[in-house]
Amino acid sequence: MNILAMMWKNLWGGSRTLVYPAHPRVSEHYRGLVRFDPTLCTGCAVCKFRCTSRAIEFQAGKGEYTWSYDPARCTFCGRCVEGCKAHALSQESACPPIYLNAGELKESHTLVRKPPAPRPAAAASPAVAGQAPKPNPVPNSGDAQ
Amino acid sequence: MNLTTALVRLLLFPGLLFAVPAAWFFMWVERKAVARMQGRIGPPFMQPFYDFIKLLGKQVPPRMGVGGLLMKAWPLLAVASAAGAVGLLPVLPASGGFEGDLILLLALLEVPSMCLIAAGFSSRSIFGEIGSAREAVLSVSYNVVFLLAILSIAASQHTFRLEALAQLPVSPLQILGVIALLVCLPAKLHLNPFSLPNAEQEIYAGAMTEYAGPELAMWELSHGLEWVAGTGLVATLIAPHVTFLWLGALIFVALSFAIVLLLSAVAAATARLQIDTTVRFYWQCTLIFAVLAVASALFTRLRS
Numbered sequence: 001m002n003i004l005a006m007m008w009k010n011l012w013g014g015s016r017t018l019v020y021p022a023h024p025r026v027s028e029h030y031r032g033l034v035r036f037d038p039t040l041c042t043g044c045a046v047c048k049f050r051c052t053s054r055a056i057e058f059q060a061g062k063g064e065y066t067w068s069y070d071p072a073r074c075t076f077c078g079r080c081v082e083g084c085k086a087h088a089l090s091q092e093s094a095c096p097p098i099y100l101n102a103g104e105l106k107e108s109h110t111l112v113r114k115p116p117a118p119r120p121a122a123a124a125s126p127a128v129a130g131q132a133p134k135p136n137p138v139p140n141s142g143d144a145q
Numbered sequence: 146m147n148l149t150t151a152l153v154r155l156l157l158f159p160g161l162l163f164a165v166p167a168a169w170f171f172m173w174v175e176r177k178a179v180a181r182m183q184g185r186i187g188p189p190f191m192q193p194f195y196d197f198i199k200l201l202g203k204q205v206p207p208r209m210g211v212g213g214l215l216m217k218a219w220p221l222l223a224v225a226s227a228a229g230a231v232g233l234l235p236v237l238p239a240s241g242g243f244e245g246d247l248i249l250l251l252a253l254l255e256v257p258s259m260c261l262i263a264a265g266f267s268s269r270s271i272f273g274e275i276g277s278a279r280e281a282v283l284s285v286s287y288n289v290v291f292l293l294a295i296l297s298i299a300a301s302q303h304t305f306r307l308e309a310l311a312q313l314p315v316s317p318l319q320i321l322g323v324i325a326l327l328v329c330l331p332a333k334l335h336l337n338p339f340s341l342p343n344a345e346q347e348i349y350a351g352a353m354t355e356y357a358g359p360e361l362a363m364w365e366l367s368h369g370l371e372w373v374a375g376t377g378l379v380a381t382l383i384a385p386h387v388t389f390l391w392l393g394a395l396i397f398v399a400l401s402f403a404i405v406l407l408l409s410a411v412a413a414a415t416a417r418l419q420i421d422t423t424v425r426f427y428w429q430c431t432l433i434f435a436v437l438a439v440a441s442a443l444f445t446r447l448r449s
Contacts, residue, residue: 003414004414007182007183007410007413007414010181010182010183010184011181011182013184015180015181015184015185015186015187016184016185017184017185017186018186019186
């Protein structure tokens, strides 16, 4: 008889599913789409190396680099956000939007490399990423892996 | 019943013009009610109609030979017989009928089930064959109770004419028969806990696994018409006798709706049983019903 009580409760208690295009409410720490802030990015490419699903691509060029993100490949694990020392990456606390065409949510940014920040001491170690071009060692990546 | 009355009943009310929208409506009510009882929103009102139209527009895989022809024929035969069964229901007072139409109704109600069995074997799919075998076993099990129920009702009222049965005062045997019919309806309509022939997540869609497009649309329609005929049969047997046409029709629709809700609640509250448990259940029901029916008949005879 427990099932009947449960059904009665369900019948009058509203539904737990939603009608499209409504989104479910999420918690504050929900890991949604990765957001990129180009003003903070230093071009260290750590995010690319931490991304196990290859959702983040990084192409280095002369004096500039291209950062691109494909949400269709993203598993929303948050490793890129954790690894970004410049806090250029963050995750939305909302469900990813519904899209109709393949690649609609892809984003790509081509940025000019910033000149290296002046260093107070000569003891600081140089850049981290092997492919990073000569003119721009990443300023604050002494502990990068 | 003359030809005009027969045509009106078959094509207009309670035939195709009423039965097809009613079939979609009942299928929607069942899906929606089960969904609400499970805490889901469920499909929108027009979903069964959209499904039907969508399926009509799809292509059917080419099938050669006699097997292909048979696979096309089974759903059409099922729809025709289910529509005929609905057309025979004495919904409106003094709407005609003939001696023995109850027997014809029983035969027509059985045809979709037989078509399904044949379709599963014609499709040569392993899932289709399993679904057909299950439908055959289930059919043999529940039909004994079903036929006993109908025959006991007819025997208690001394007539095989549906309209006369619907108009006569209710007897204890008739109540017993209606309860037995309600026990059989979930199996006839492939609802939980007897949804064995189309057990989803287990044998895909059973006999209908290989069907697509307009043929599948016809199967869905025949299933909806079976809903109307099955619930309508019970509704006509328990409906009070009224003289107004529109009131009779309204009572019929309201009672059918209530039966659909009842069956939906049973479907939502139960899980699928195993085939041997189902067979055992129906044979036990047969035994209990037979004893009660004989006892009731003897009691009635002794009183009179």
